[in-house]
Amino acid sequence: MTEPEPLLSVRHLTTLFEVNRKTYACALEDVSFDVYPYQTVGLVGESGCGKSTTLLSILRLLPPNARLSGQVFFKGVDLLSLSEQQMRAYRWKELALIFQSAMNALNPVLRVDEQILEAILLHRLMPREQARQRVHELLDLVGIAPQRGRQYPFQFSGGMRQRAMIAMALACSPSLLFADEPTTALDVMIQAQVLELLKDIQKKLGLAIVLVTHDLGVVAELCDQVVVLYGGKVVESGSVDQIYNSPQHPYTQKLLESFPDLHHPSSTLASIPGTPPRLTELPPGCRFEPRCFARFDRCRHEAPPLRQVAEKHYAACHLLEGKSPNAGSI
Amino acid sequence: METWQRLKRNLSELWQSFRRNRMGLIGLGLVLSALAVAILAPWLTPYHPQQVIRDANGRGLTFAPPSVHPPLGTDDGGHDVWAQLVYGARSSLTVGFLAGFIAMFVGSFLGILAGYFGGWLDNFLMRLTDVLLVIPDLPLMLVLVATIRQMQLKISPLTVLILVIGLLYWTSTARLVRSQVLSIKERQFVARARAIGAGHAHIIRRHILPQVLPLIVANTVLILSTAILIESGLAFLGLGDPTKPSWGTMLNFAFDRNAISNGAWWFYLPPGLAIVWVSLGCVLLGNVLEEMLNPRLSGHHLEGEARILKHGERK
Amino acid sequence: MSSSHYLLRKFAFALLTIFIVILINFVLFRVLPGDPVRAVIGRNVKISAEVQQSLREQFGLDKPVFPDQFLMTMKQWASGNLGVSWSLRRPVAEILWSKLWNTILLIGLGQILSIVFGVVLGLLAGWKRKTALDAAALTFSLIAWATPTFWLGIILLAAGSTWLGLPTGGILSPQNVGKPLHTVLPDLAAHLVLPTLTLTILYLGEYMLIMRSSIVETLSEDYILTAKAKGLSQWQILWRHALKNAMLPIVTIIALNLGFTVSGAIYIETVFSYDGLGKLFQTALTKQDYPLLQGAFLLLAVSVILANMLADILYTLLDPRVKSS
Ligand SMILES: Nc1ncnc2c1ncn2[C@@H]1O[C@H](COP(=O)(O)OP(=O)(O)OP(=O)(O)O)[C@@H](O)[C@H]1O
Numbered sequence: 001m002t003e004p005e006p007l008l009s010v011r012h013l014t015t016l017f018e019v020n021r022k023t024y025a026c027a028l029e030d031v032s033f034d035v036y037p038y039q040t041v042g043l044v045g046e047s048g049c050g051k052s053t054t055l056l057s058i059l060r061l062l063p064p065n066a067r068l069s070g071q072v073f074f075k076g077v078d079l080l081s082l083s084e085q086q087m088r089a090y091r092w093k094e095l096a097l098i099f100q101s102a103m104n105a106l107n108p109v110l111r112v113d114e115q116i117l118e119a120i121l122l123h124r125l126m127p128r129e130q131a132r133q134r135v136h137e138l139l140d141l142v143g144i145a146p147q148r149g150r151q152y153p154f155q156f157s158g159g160m161r162q163r164a165m166i167a168m169a170l171a172c173s174p175s176l177l178f179a180d181e182p183t184t185a186l187d188v189m190i191q192a193q194v195l196e197l198l199k200d201i202q203k204k205l206g207l208a209i210v211l212v213t214h215d216l217g218v219v220a221e222l223c224d225q226v227v228v229l230y231g232g233k234v235v236e237s238g239s240v241d242q243i244y245n246s247p248q249h250p251y252t253q254k255l256l257e258s259f260p261d262l263h264h265p266s267s268t269l270a271s272i273p274g275t276p277p278r279l280t281e282l283p284p285g286c287r288f289e290p291r292c293f294a295r296f297d298r299c300r301h302e303a304p305p306l307r308q309v310a311e312k313h314y315a316a317c318h319l320l321e322g323k324s325p326n327a328g329s330i
Numbered sequence: 331m332e333t334w335q336r337l338k339r340n341l342s343e344l345w346q347s348f349r350r351n352r353m354g355l356i357g358l359g360l361v362l363s364a365l366a367v368a369i370l371a372p373w374l375t376p377y378h379p380q381q382v383i384r385d386a387n388g389r390g391l392t393f394a395p396p397s398v399h400p401p402l403g404t405d406d407g408g409h410d411v412w413a414q415l416v417y418g419a420r421s422s423l424t425v426g427f428l429a430g431f432i433a434m435f436v437g438s439f440l441g442i443l444a445g446y447f448g449g450w451l452d453n454f455l456m457r458l459t460d461v462l463l464v465i466p467d468l469p470l471m472l473v474l475v476a477t478i479r480q481m482q483l484k485i486s487p488l489t490v491l492i493l494v495i496g497l498l499y500w501t502s503t504a505r506l507v508r509s510q511v512l513s514i515k516e517r518q519f520v521a522r523a524r525a526i527g528a529g530h531a532h533i534i535r536r537h538i539l540p541q542v543l544p545l546i547v548a549n550t551v552l553i554l555s556t557a558i559l560i561e562s563g564l565a566f567l568g569l570g571d572p573t574k575p576s577w578g579t580m581l582n583f584a585f586d587r588n589a590i591s592n593g594a595w596w597f598y599l600p601p602g603l604a605i606v607w608v609s610l611g612c613v614l615l616g617n618v619l620e621e622m623l624n625p626r627l628s629g630h631h632l633e634g635e636a637r638i639l640k641h642g643e644r645k
Numbered sequence: 646m647s648s649s650h651y652l653l654r655k656f657a658f659a660l661l662t663i664f665i666v667i668l669i670n671f672v673l674f675r676v677l678p679g680d681p682v683r684a685v686i687g688r689n690v691k692i693s694a695e696v697q698q699s700l701r702e703q704f705g706l707d708k709p710v711f712p713d714q715f716l717m718t719m720k721q722w723a724s725g726n727l728g729v730s731w732s733l734r735r736p737v738a739e740i741l742w743s744k745l746w747n748t749i750l751l752i753g754l755g756q757i758l759s760i761v762f763g764v765v766l767g768l769l770a771g772w773k774r775k776t777a778l779d780a781a782a783l784t785f786s787l788i789a790w791a792t793p794t795f796w797l798g799i800i801l802l803a804a805g806s807t808w809l810g811l812p813t814g815g816i817l818s819p820q821n822v823g824k825p826l827h828t829v830l831p832d833l834a835a836h837l838v839l840p841t842l843t844l845t846i847l848y849l850g851e852y853m854l855i856m857r858s859s860i861v862e863t864l865s866e867d868y869i870l871t872a873k874a875k876g877l878s879q880w881q882i883l884w885r886h887a888l889k890n891a892m893l894p895i896v897t898i899i900a901l902n903l904g905f906t907v908s909g910a911i912y913i914e915t916v917f918s919y920d921g922l923g924k925l926f927q928t929a930l931t932k933q934d935y936p937l938l939q940g941a942f943l944l945l946a947v948s949v950i951l952a953n954m955l956a957d958i959l960y961t962l963l964d965p966r967v968k969s970s
């Protein structure tokens with residue numbers, strides 16, 4: 001059997017933000033990864049490392065001060081080469097997004113079912129009556145009594161709002177779902193329920209998911225592949241098994257050491273002293289260098305390329321130089 | 331006095347970024363030039379505002395256009411308009427500034443008390459501002475000023491104006507300062523200062539005041555423009571001091587004495603322009619200061635799309 | 646808090662405020678120097694000492710100010726008896742009633758025009774933030790804010806009457822007074838042009854600024870990004886997701902601005918000799934006709950307070966968050 005084509009293939013994605021006339025913040029640099037059909041990819045890293053920016057870059061939802069380059073192939077089409085009008089047809093119909101806080105992601109003055117219905121009707125998937133029926137089914141699927149769809153978002157609890165958001169994301173049967181920390185705003189019990197729901201849905205509907213999270217436990221449980229970001233660059237990517245059992249990059253190793261208390265309220269990790277670099281004044285060498293326990297001279301001056309270390313397992317560190325010279329294959 | 335040092339540093343930083351803001355500098359220029367005119371009035375004109383200008387035959391020059399009597403002609407009584415304008419700056423700015431400062435003091439004082447102590451005092455003050463907010467201000471002031479005047483107390487009309495304006499326009503400052511104080515009170519160091527037994531007066535002086543002061547300054551500048559506009563309005567309606575005409579009083583005279591039907595534009599245009607000059611200056615200045623203190627949202631979601639760079643294109 | 650509870654509180658607040666206004670009015674009235682009988686019957690009416698005494702008793706002026714006189718005044722005001730105007734020698738209530746509609750016509754026109762234009766322009770300016778349109782809108786509203794109402798009126802009056810031949814004041818030309826309304830409509834319109842224009846220009850800036858910041862704030866919300874992620878176009882987002890949210894605060898602010906509008910009416914009716922409550926107020930002021938002044942104040946204040954209460958109720962009906970929380 002031949003290897004399936006990736007659903008989404010991000011290549012050399014670079015995102016800059018114009019901070020003021022001469023200063024640019026380099027939020028993403030040369031980010032590449034693949035998402036295969038029916039898979040869940042975990043995107044992990046400290047706060048501010050560019051996880052949300054990655055998702056918003058792919059969907060092209062960033063503000064006008066952003067500058068994007070690279071390619072984002074979705075089913076073979078480079079999304080970055082489309083016009084805004086063409087891009088709109090892809091949004092939600094093919095690529096849906098669940099936000100960090102469902103609190104404000106739903107419009108407070110529109111009924112929940114109207115907001116779901118809107119997505120279906122917008123993409124002209126079915127006539128209104130049938131669409132209403134579908135809204136009922138969707139609400140039912142995520143565990144909300146369909147008649148509660150007549151209510152407004154503020155009448156929902158936090159968990160219900162996130163469920164409604166998931167129902168909305170599924171409205172057009174997208175082939176890829178982005179979930180940006182879908183549970184951070186919720187309390188622990190509800191978090192587990194919502195994650196369970198996501199897992200369920202993936203099984204039932206067979207879509208691919210890119211899950212952004214702080215929580216390595218969640219990654220272990222839900223994901224097939226993991227992409228570790230640091231300071232806007234991919235430092236390591238591979239299967240869950242590879243990452244958890246043979247992490248190659250010093251950052252990933254530290255990250256796993258600090259687990260399970262990775263889901264820390266403060267933005268920096270307890271076990272790794274120091275803070276991530278400022279995006280407007282990045283070090284010329286390895287971005288992790290100031291905090292790295294294994295750094296050596298070369299790290300200061302030269303940025304390590306992403307190397308293949310095993311089958312579909314990549315890491316960016318000078319220490320891995322001897323392993324397998326495969327920079328640029330991805 | 332380490333906190334005050336910090337305040338000084340903050341203010342100098344504020345000035346640094348202010349210097350680069352064109353709108354703010356224009357505003358400052360407008361306000362300062364008006365102040366200069368008020369202070370230098372006697373040097374800017376050889377005439378006294380009440381002095382009647384006479385022609386060669388000794389007759390009063392009434393409604394003389396600027397071409398006949400430069401720079402701004404005369405009014406219906408033969409008085410020099412330019413002299414009235416520069417001396418009028420004194421009345422207008424005195425009333426506006428003093429009223430503005432009273433409003434600022436009362437508002438900041440009550441705002442700090444309400445925010446810091448909370449409880450029934452806060453409740454009472456906030457309800458009071460609610461009430462003052464819905465009573466139409468101009469009619470209230472007119473009734474107040476008219477009544478106070480009728481009482482024949484020994485206070486000058488200008489003082490009455492200052493007090494009435496100052497004592498009615500403190501509400502917005504009070505609300506603003508209160509909410510700022512509330513958020514400062516939440517912060518750590520106030521709780522720490524409390525814990526080590528610092529007195530209320532000490533905490534307010536050392537921790538609260540230095541932090542709300544910049545906000546108060548910005549707000550005061552905005553209040554000044556309101557006070558100057560209100561003064562001109564009350565004076566236009568005849569509540570000014572006819573012996574010390576302000577710009578509003580000049581407009582009252584111009585309107586009552588048919589400057590419009592006489593086509594004496596030099597009588598009714600300059601005072602209004604002067605009012606716009608000062609109040610626009612204050613608004614520009616105040617807006618810029620406020621914006622610098624709490625920068626508004628940087629953008630919104632419909633402002634446009636991110637730019638996608640072609641292959642090889644830089645930035 | 647249920648919505649009926651909320652409405653009840655608003656109602657109680659309105660009542661309290663009206664009470665405070667009445668109290669202010671009463672106290673100011675008593676503070677005036679001279680014989681209060683004069684205040685009731687007018688300054689220039691000649692009456693004998695006995696009549697004066699009997700009036701004194703009739704009006705309860707021999708009783709203590711509080712509570713007897715206060716309650717008595719309350720009763721009178723409640724029954725619509727606001728005393729007699731000194732200068733016009735007619736019941737104050739009757740005079741106020743006769744001028745009320747002229748003012749409502751003027752203010753109403755000015756408000757509707759400025760709200761419509763202000764909301765639309767503010768929407769465009771906020772949506773297209775940092776464009777030339779936005780800069781122009783901001784500059785205009787700053788200058789409008791800094792311009793005294795009456796002075797703008799004077800300028801428009803001078804310009805309009807000189808160059809456009811528009812009437813310089815009043816509501817109708819003298820030859821048209823008393824004719825049936827539909828025959829004098831063009832004349833009425835000609836008289837309304839300048840005062841309405843003045844009001845509109847001034848309030849336009851205000852509403853534009855408010856709408857602008859409201860729409861900018863709304864468009865920064867997360868749910869707008871959701872709408873964008875759904876694939877909606879800019880127009881669809883504006884129309885379906887932003888407009889209602891951005892308009893809600895406007896309702897309250899329009900109501901709060903009514904006090905401001907009343908000031909506008911006083912200035913503009915004075916400048917254009919427009920025969921309404923504002924002009925009446927100014928006349929009462931210059932003639933020191935206290936019963937008229939206080940009656941007008943009472944009417945203006947109570948209407949603004951009630952209008953505020955109505956706006957609160959309207960807001961409750963429009964915003965689902967208040968209605969059913
Ligand atoms: N519009 C913008 N303009 C300038 N800088 C931005 C903008 N949006 C994001 N950034 C910067 O880009 C970096 C990446 O932000 P991003 O939101 O992607 O981080 P994240 O990994 O999602 O963090 P978190 O876990 O806190 O959500 C941050 O340092 C942020 O300050």
Ligand code: SF4
Nearest residue numbers: 286289292299317318
């Ligand atoms: S390249 Fe050097 S600094 Fe960077 S992670 Fe590897 S060892 Fe550490």
Ligand SMILES: [Mg+2]
Nearest residue numbers: 051052053100
């Ligand atoms: Mg994020």
